[in-house]
Amino acid sequence: MSVAKKDYKRITTKSLIEMKANGEKISMLTAYDYSMAKIVDAAGVDVILVGDSASNVMAGHETTLPITLDQMIYHASGVVRAIQRALVVVDLPFGSYQSDPKEALRSAIRIMKESGGHAVKLEGGSEVKDSIKKILNAGIPVMGHLGLTPQSIYKFGTYTVRAKEEEEAEKLMNDAKFLEKLGCFAIVIEKVPAHLAEEVAKSISIPVIGIGAGGGVDGQVLVIHDMLGMNNEFSPRFLRRYMNLYEGMTTAIGQYVADVKSSDFPNEKEQY
Numbered sequence: 001m002s003v004a005k006k007d008y009k010r011i012t013t014k015s016l017i018e019m020k021a022n023g024e025k026i027s028m029l030t031a032y033d034y035s036m037a038k039i040v041d042a043a044g045v046d047v048i049l050v051g052d053s054a055s056n057v058m059a060g061h062e063t064t065l066p067i068t069l070d071q072m073i074y075h076a077s078g079v080v081r082a083i084q085r086a087l088v089v090v091d092l093p094f095g096s097y098q099s100d101p102k103e104a105l106r107s108a109i110r111i112m113k114e115s116g117g118h119a120v121k122l123e124g125g126s127e128v129k130d131s132i133k134k135i136l137n138a139g140i141p142v143m144g145h146l147g148l149t150p151q152s153i154y155k156f157g158t159y160t161v162r163a164k165e166e167e168e169a170e171k172l173m174n175d176a177k178f179l180e181k182l183g184c185f186a187i188v189i190e191k192v193p194a195h196l197a198e199e200v201a202k203s204i205s206i207p208v209i210g211i212g213a214g215g216g217v218d219g220q221v222l223v224i225h226d227m228l229g230m231n232n233e234f235s236p237r238f239l240r241r242y243m244n245l246y247e248g249m250t251t252a253i254g255q256y257v258a259d260v261k262s263s264d265f266p267n268e269k270e271q272y
Contacts, residue, residue, distance in 0.1 A: 011046050011087040013119060013141045013185040019046070019218070020207040026219025028209050029227070032058050032075045036224060037082035045086055047209075049221060050076040050117065052091040052151070057225040064150045065094045069107055076115035089143050090117040094151040097122050097131045104131035108140045121188065123149035125175025129182060136183045144179040146172050147213065148191035161212075163192045173200055180204045188221060189213045191238070212238035 005024055008015050019026055028047035031037035032054045040048055054075050055067035069092075076090045090111045097104035108120045119141035122128060135142050147162045163169040172192065179187055186207040189197050194214025201208040201217045210217035222239065225231045229244040259265035 008046075008085070010085055013087065016046070016087070016186055016207050016219075017205070020205070026207055026209060028219055028221035030054075030221070030223045030225075031079050031082075034078040034082045037079040040224065041083040041086045046219070047221075048079060048083060048086045048088050049121065050079050050088065050090045050115075051223065052093050053223050055093075057223060057231065063153055065153075067093050069093055069096045069110060073111060073115045076111065076117045080116040087119065088117045089119045089121050090115060092120050092122045097135075098124075098128065101130040101134040104128075105134045105138055108135045109138065112140055119143055119185070121145055123151050125171070126178050129178070132179070132182050132184065142182075142184045144176075144184045144187040145190065146175050146179075146187060146192075147189045147197075150190075159191070161191050161193065163196055169193075169196050172196065173203065176200045176204055176208070180206050189217065212236060 006018065006022070016026055026047065027045050028049055029040050029045050030049045030051045030053055031040045032050060037048055050072065052064040052067050052072065054071070055061045055064045058075070059067065059071075061067070072090060072093050076088065080088055092104070092107055092111070096107035104122075111117050111120055120135065121143040122131065123145040125144070125146060132142055132144075148159065150159075153159065163172045169192075172189075173196075176187055176189075184206060186209060187204075188209045188211065189200060190210075191212035194216060197208065197210050197213035198216025207218040209219040209221050211221045223231075226234055226239050227242050229241040229246050230249070232244075232246040256265065
C-alpha cells in the first residue's frame with residue numbers, strides 16, 4: 001500500500017525515520033561551502049553531508065585522514081548558513097573520536113556549537129560504542145557508517161568492496177543492529193554487496209543510506225563533485241554522473257581567457 005508523500009518544510013532526524021516507514025527514498029549529497037549548499041538545498045535534497053571527503057575534493061589530499069576538526073567546522077559553518085530545508089550532518093574527522101569517548105564528546109559539541117550542524121557522523125560499529133554513547137547521552141544525534149570506512153583505509157589497504165565474506169558480512173549486520181540499539185538515527189553503508197545492504201535495511205527500523213550498496217536500501221548518497229562531473233578522474237561502478245562540469249567549465253574558462261587576450265572582453269556594454 002503506497003503512502004502519500006509528506007511535504008517536509010524542514011528535514012529532521014524524525015523525518016528520515018518517517019520516510020523509511022512510508023517507503024519514501026532519502027536523497028543525500030555532500031556540500032562543503034555556502035554557495036554549493038544553497039544550490040543543493042534549493043534542489044530539494046533531504047540530507048546534506050559535510051563529509052571528511054572535503055580532504056580529497058577541496059584540499060587535494062589522497063585520503064580523508066589529514067582534515068582537522070577546525071577545518072570540518074569551517075566547512076560546516078558555511079553550509080549551515082545556506083540551508084533552509086535539509087538536515088545537515090557533519091563528519092567527525094579521523095582522530096577526533098576513536099581513542100577517547102570524552103574527546104569524542106568534546107569534538108561533537110564543538111561541531112554542534114561552532115558550526116550549527118544538526119547531527120554528526122562517525123565510522124565504525126561496536127568498537128566505537130563508548131564514543132557513540134557519550135555523544136548520544138549529550139543529546140547529539142549520531143549517524144553511523146559501516147562497510148568501507150575511508151578513515152580505516154590503511155587498515156584495509158584498498159578501496160575494494162567490503163563484507164563479501166561471511167564473517168565480515170555477519171559483523172556488518174550485527175553492527176547495524178547494534179548502532180540502532182544504541183540510538184543512532186541512520187546508518188551509511190558504503191561499498192558492500194547489494195543483497196547484504198538490502199538485508200540490513202530490512203532488518204532495522206532506522207534508515208540505511210547507501211553508496212555503492214545497491215538500490216534496496218532506504219536512500220542514496222554521492223559526493224557532489226563526482227555526480228556533477230567536476231572530478232573526471234574518479235569512475236567507480238556506483239557513480240552516475242548527472243553533468244560533465246569539468247568539460248563545461250574548462251570550455252567556459254578557456255573562452256574567457258581567449259576573450260581577454262583578444263580584447264573582446266569587456267566590450268562597450270560591459271564597462272562604465
